Amino acid sequence: MTRLSSYFLPTERDPPADAEAISHKLMVRAGLIRQVGSGLWSWLPAGWRIHQRVVQIVREEMNAIGGQELLMPVLLPADPWKRTGRYGIDELFKLNDRRGADMVLALTHEEIVTGHVAAAVRSYRDLPLILYHFQVKERDEARPRAGVLRTREFIMKDAYTFDRGAEGLEAGYEKHMRAYDRMCDRIGLEWYRVEADVGVMGGIGAHEYMAPCAAGENDVVLAPGYAANVEVASADAQAVQLPGGSDAPQSVPTPGMTTIDAVATELALPEGALLKAFPVIVDEDAMKLVVVRGDHRVNEIKLRTALGQDFRAARTDEIEARLGPPGFIGPVGAEMPILLDEGVAQGSYVVGANAPDAHLRGVEPGRDFRFEPVDVREVVAGDTVGGSAVRIEPAIEVGNIFKLGTRYSDPLGARYLDESGTSQLIWMGSYGFGPARAAAAAVEQYADEHGISWPRSIAPFDIEVVTLGKEGSEERTVADRLYAELTDAGIDTLYDDRDEGPGAKFADAELLGCPLRVTVGRRTLASGEVEVQVRRGRESRTVPVEGAAEAIAELWRGLP
C-alpha cells in the first residue's frame, strides 16, 4: 500500500542552489536522495526502491553465472592491506580501535575475500569459484561531486573469481562480460563496454561499462566496432600538411617564441608541422624525451603504459642542464632515449634547437635523430579507426571488470595443489558494479524538462495513479478501486491521493518519473474512461474504466 498522502516523498520545486548535474538536481527534487555531508547521501524510500531494483537485477545476473552471494565487513584489520601494499592509498580511510590496532574501512574487498579463499581452498578440485557481495565501500575521495555520481560512501556489487590459471580466469572473465552486458540491458541503460587502463597496481586486462551522458567523468572514444576509454584509446592521426624537405636541418631564429602557437604563426605553418618535446624522468634521474606532433597532446596514462613504469615531468633545472632552455628543446642532438609518437608521419618538421631563441626546420625523424616508436598521444575527435572518424563523448563508469591475475593471491598466499601435487597461485579477477551510478546514469540519459523518466525495470513504482477528486467523490472511488486492482495484478502502484490541485499532482508525477501515469478525473470519467500517460514522450490515451487495470498492465508490459 503506497499512498502518497502518507509516504515520505519530499519533493522540491527548486533544485539545490549549487547543483549542476541533471541527476543531482532531479534526484533531490524528486525526493529520492538527501545529502548528509560531502559525498555522503541518504536514500529516501522511493530512491531506495530504485536502488534495490538495480541490485536485484545485478543479483539475478550474478547468480545466473554461478556467483555465490556472501557478505564481508566494512571495518577491517589493516594487516592484509599492508601485505598487499594498499595501506598507503590516499583514499583509504584509516582508524584505530580502542586497543590501538590499525583498522581500515574497505575500498573494495580483495584482501578479505582472498584471505577466506586462501584459508579454505586446498585443491584444484575447489576451483573455480565466483564469490560476490553488495557492500558499502568507503573512499576518502579528493573531490566528491554531482549527487550520487561520485561519493565517499556507496554500495558496490563486487565479485571475485578464483581460478586455476590464465585459462580459467579468461573463462570467468567472459562469463562476467556476458552477465554485465545483460544487466546493463535489463537496467535499460544506453551503454558501451570499453577497453580500460589496468592502472599502476597491475593487471592483465580490463573493460569498463560506460553509460554516456553529459555529467560523465570519463571520455570514451567511439567508432564502428571500436570503443575505448580515452585513457587507452588509439587511433590514426589526421594528416597534416607538411612543408617540403631539405638535405639537412636549418636553424631559424625564433626570439622569445616558446609556444607551438607562436612558432607556427611565425613560420606560417600548421601546428602539426612542429614537434613538441616532453622530457620525463624515470628511475629517479634518468631522462627520456617524448616527442609528439605539435597539435597533439601526450596522454600520461598511455605514456606510463608505454614506459612500463611511473614517471614525472622533468623540472626546469633538469631540462636546462641536459637539453636547453625550456620552449626551445627538441630531439636533435639530445643525448637520451627518444620516444616518438606514432602520430608523427614521415616528413619534415620544425623542432626546438636546444639553444636559446632558435628552432630547426627540415628535421626528419630517423635521419636527424634516432627514436623508439610509441603510442602516447591522446586521441582527438576526427582521428580514424579502420577508416572511420571517431567521436568522443563523456560517460559515467557504472561497472568494470578486471583481470587481476596473481596480484592478490601472491602476497596473501592464496594457493592450491594441482593434479601433480604442485602448489600453484590462484588466478583472480574482480568485477565491480555501482547501482547508484547506474540509477543516476538512467536519470541523466532519459530526463526531460519535466523530470525523470525511468526505464521500466528500475522505476520506483511501475505506475502512479493520480486522482483529481476529493474524499468521497466518484473520482476517488474509481481511483481507489483501480489502485487495488493494479496492485492485485502485481503492478507496483503509487497512489497520489493527496488533496492537492491537479497541477501539483501532475508536476510531481512527472518529476518522479514512473513509466505510466493514470489520471482519474471528472473529464474522462464522464465518458467512462481514465487517462493513461506514457511518461517517456508524454503521450496520452484513454482506456475504459471497465477492465482498465488489465489494459493498463498490458500497456505497461510493452514499455521500455
Place this chain on the structure above:
RNA sequence: CGGGGAGUGGCGCAGUCUGGUAGCGCACCCGGCUGGGGGCCGGGCGGUCGCAGGUUCAAAUCCUGUCUCCCCGACCA
C-alpha cells in the same frame, strides 16, 4: 592538492559595501473558494543570520580565527 564561490526559517533568495527592531517568494498550519497543469482570498507558525573570539552604546553587516558545502582543474589501486 591548486583555483574560484557560498553559508540568513524546510527550499530558493534579498539585506552586508554605508552597523541601528531580520525580510521576500515558495512550502507548512487554520478558514473559505477552486478543482485537468505547481489556482485564489484572508489569517498564522517558524530563523542562536555556520561557529568562536574581538571592535562598538549597538554586529547578519566591521576585524581575526575556524568549520562546512559547492564549482573548475589535478587526482581517482
